[in-house]
Amino acid sequence: MNSTGAEADAARGAFALDSTSPGAAPHGFDAFRRGWRTQLGDGWPMPTFSPATTGDFRVRSRVAKVRDVGVLDLYGASAIRTAGDRHNHRDHVRMYVVRRGAWTVGGPTDRGQQTVSAGQFLIRRFERPSSFEAPPHTTAKILTLLSGALTPLLGDESITGPADSPEVRLLVAHTNMVHATIADLGPAGVRAAHSALIELAKAVAVGRFDDVEPRLAPALAQAAKDLADTHLADPELSAAMLARELNVSVRTLQRAFAATGDSVSAYIRQRRLEEARLALTAPSDRLSVSELAAHWHFADSSHFIRAFKKQYGQTPTEYARSTGRGPAVPDR
Known part of the structure; x- marks a missing residue:
């Protein structure tokens, strides 16, 4: 393998798991641990799960590493709980976007517990090992940023808000594209995907995004498509409606579609x-x-x-x- 290919392989990793089907649960945690270790590597210590969780690990998940950013999509048919990430002492920021159920993070040694309810997001900095738990049937997206890019924006504060905000919609759309394309990304693609992840995470933190930033055009177009898919029977569906929901101008939205070789109306x-x-x-x-x-x-x-x-x-x-x-x- 040439150095370019080796660089891309080292900077990315991904695996998917579905242990919710009958008979898969007994081996679900072993498969998850194996995928984590082989695809994410030593730089990403796996959380220390409780014995109850490892014994009944019924989850559907997909995990991606893009340089120093990790993206986890998770649906837990069973409860998920840790006793603390004893091996992860790096200062990092996590973002939780919960669609169903709830996700509780932290504890007495880490500024107290916080629970992210369905339809909400939380961005929080972690300086020491932390625990988390979720009841059965929780659906969440979790981003881990080891670069500290968000630390200056957060300080010691946490940020919460609605999961359907324009900034979160763009971030979710981009992470979905990362999951779909990561296996084919070369070094330039990895760098572009990583850069957009950082910029969009910052946008969620400050509640706005740079709508003329060309790196964000694909995410904006995809977010508009995702939104349109849920409103196809709505007589008001149009470029103007989508632009309003995503808090951009119609021209900006049309420009984002044009960059992907498409149009809103088409x-x-x-x-x-x-x-x-x-x-x-x-x-x-x-x-x-x-x-x-x-x-x-x-x-x-x-x-x-x-x-x-x-x-x-x-x-x-x-x-x-x-x-x-x-x-x-x-x-x-």
């Missing part, structure tokens, strides 16, 4: 057509062509049919018939 239309295509082959409650056009907010049936044929090479009725099903009312 993405919304493509996703609505995908949903309409799936609806055409639904096993029950199939809609007519005109009903589908109205439901997905096309101007009329003719516009919907033309857009569908351009996307899939068949009209809606032709597509439905080719799959052995058909809408209640044919194209016209």
Whole structure:
């Protein structure tokens, strides 16, 4: 392997685990520990989990290391608890974004406990070993930053806020892209991913981000796509609505999409057509062509049919018939 490849391999690492399926739990913790040690290395000591946790380790997780930043996505079907990270004494900052359940961190020796509830985030500096625990069915994203890049912004304070803030949306979108692409990143890609992680973590800490920073354009576009996916049936969905929710100008949002070779309106239309295509082959409650056009907010049936044929090479009725099903009312 050349030095460039070795540099990338040393600066990144990733593994995924699902021990929630029947029969996987008894070996779940061993697999997690093996993945952690081989992919993250000695620079990232694994937390010291309680015996109860290691004996019933039913989790679905994905872990990535990008230089000195770690990203963990975790769903715990079982409870998770540690007795303190006895081996981790490096000054570091952690960010917790909790979607479901709760995550409790710290203890009497570390400025007291703090609990992050569902729908909230917490950024906190840790100067000494700390413990954490979460009840069953907790879903969380955890970032660990060993570089101290956030320390000047935090001091001895913790920062909390809503998990649906624009800054958190961008950070989550970027971490998801990291998980999806990390295996293919070369040294330049690792550096870019790391730089964006640091900038977005800072943005969450201060409650704003630099919307003209080109390194953040992919994260902004992805955050807008993620948000659009949850509002496809909303008649108000538009570039203006997405820009408002993400606290940027429409021009900034359109520029971010253009940097990825896409446009806001094209993405919304493509996703609505995908949903309409799936609806055409639904096993029950199939809609007519005109009903589908109205439901997905096309101007009329003719516009919907033309857009569908351009996307899939068949009209809606032709597509439905080719799959052995058909809408209640044919194209016209």
